[in-house]
Amino acid sequence: MxxxxxxxxxxxxxxxxxxxxxxxxxxxxxxxxxxxxxxxxxxxxxxxxxxxxxxxxxxxxxxxxxxxxxxxxxxxxxxxxxxxxxxxxxxxxxxxxxxxxxxxxxxxxxxxxxxxxxxxxxxxxxxxxxxxxTDYYLEAQKDLGDHFNNQNIIEYQKGFYRAFSKLHMMTFKHNAMTPDEIIESLDEHNRLFIFVSEGLLKGYLYLQVDTERNNAEIKYFSSHMDYRLKGIAFDLLEYALKYAFEHYTIHKVYFKIRNKNSKLVERFNELGFQINYEYKxxxxxxxxxxxxxxx
The missing domain is CATH 3.40.630.30 (Gcn5-related N-acetyltransferase (GNAT))
Known part of the structure; x- marks a missing residue:
């Protein structure tokens, strides 16, 4: 029984x-x-x-x-x-x-x-x-090598603290690093890139490089909701991928994205990212x- x-x-x-x-x-x-x-x-x-x-x-x-x-x-x-x-x-x-x-x-x-x-x-x-x-875990094992030069993407500057902090806290609410923790971590292996246009921060990406495991994680990235569908997050990902492979000896770059739109996720294939795992x-x-x- x-x-x-x-x-x-x-x-x-x-x-x-x-x-x-x-x-x-x-x-x-x-x-x-x-x-x-x-x-x-x-x-x-x-x-x-x-x-x-x-x-x-x-x-x-x-x-x-x-x-x-x-x-x-x-x-x-x-x-x-x-x-x-x-x-x-x-x-x-x-x-x-x-x-x-x-x-x-x-x-x-x-x-x-x-x-x-x-x-x-x-x-x-x-x-x-x-x-x-669905949570998608994607990784790229090489830079596709296309020429890419986006002058809107720069390393983090203090003048954009408020805009970055607000965007990060709106995007990541549970169990995430705080804006201050991200900024305090910045060094040779922790980089924060921001997308600036017309004097406004419209997106950001936080990259962590693990030299012991020879990989890099795009831990956080987002674009401002007023500028969605303009390819800002896509540009940031492309920039970070090229930056990581050019500046570090690594085998792969990976990240997680949460989405209901599988067609949007498939766009990352254009950058060389492939779905490794997906969790429903x-x-x-x-x-x-x-x-x-x-x-």
Whole structure:
């Protein structure tokens, strides 16, 4: 007989996770690799909102957990499934419903799955989770070599602090470096490029170079909403790519972009960027579900 139970023993949970299948595990990459960090995350999840398991004859067959990243905002990690067990869509719903049953209607529960490598769509359909957006991880292993000279792009200057700070904070709200942290980090391997036209900052790009791993990350970039669709972000990316390969001995330049428009993402191919991974993001909002069924 199957039972839905709440687990409270970290060692029991870790032992099952280590031996389980991850084919349908949301936010798998959020599991810390360091044991100490993993224990911290696990203890927080046990305390709130909980670790929920499906058991048969006292043996764990599947489990799901979550961690909070903001008030009533959660990222779901799971399901983890036993090697010889098949978790049906309805069984997944039972696990998820138990996990969220004590949370208020204004809560939001987020899922993330690697497209092409994980199976998740029927689970999301069963609980009525909605597609939110896609995170694309792109990388380029060489500069295409085309001549490029954009006089609108310069290194950061203090006079543009206010405009840069405002644009960055409007664009990146969660778990991002602050404008001051970015500026304080600037050195030989941390560069901030800004796009200036008519005396106005219309976009920026922050490049971090890791000489030990021989790669560079375009950590943040954005253009002002008043000047979108003018190719400013595209120009900044092209500039940073060429700058990185010309000034450092690196193997690749990479970045992440969040978008619903796959056609826009494909434009980066023109610069030499290729999609390395893509993660489909879903969210479940109880209040919307209740509204749908009551209307």
């Amino acid at each position: 199957m039972n839905i139970v709440q687990l409270r023993e970290p060692q029991e949970i870790k032992a099952f996770i280590d031996s389980s299948r991850y084919l349908s595990t949301s936010y798998l990459y959020k599991l810390p690799q360091e044991y100490e960090d993993f224990d911290t995350l696990l203890n927080e999840a046990i305390t709130h909102p909980g670790v929920i398991a499906m058991t048969e004859n006292n043996q764990i067959q599947a489990l799901i957990l979550a961690f909070s990243y903001d008030n009533h905002r959660y990222k779901i990690i799971g399901p983890f499934i036993a090697q010889d067990f098949t978790l049906t869509d309805n069984q997944f719903k039972l696990l998820f419903d138990k996990l969220i049953e004590q949370q208020p209607d204004e809560s939001i529960f987020n899922f993330s799955f690697e497209e092409g490598a994980q199976e998740y769509k029927t689970y999301m359909k069963t609980i009525h989770a909605s597609y939110n957006f 993001k879903y969210k479940f909002e109880p209040r919307h579900l209740h509204q749908d069924f009551s209307s």
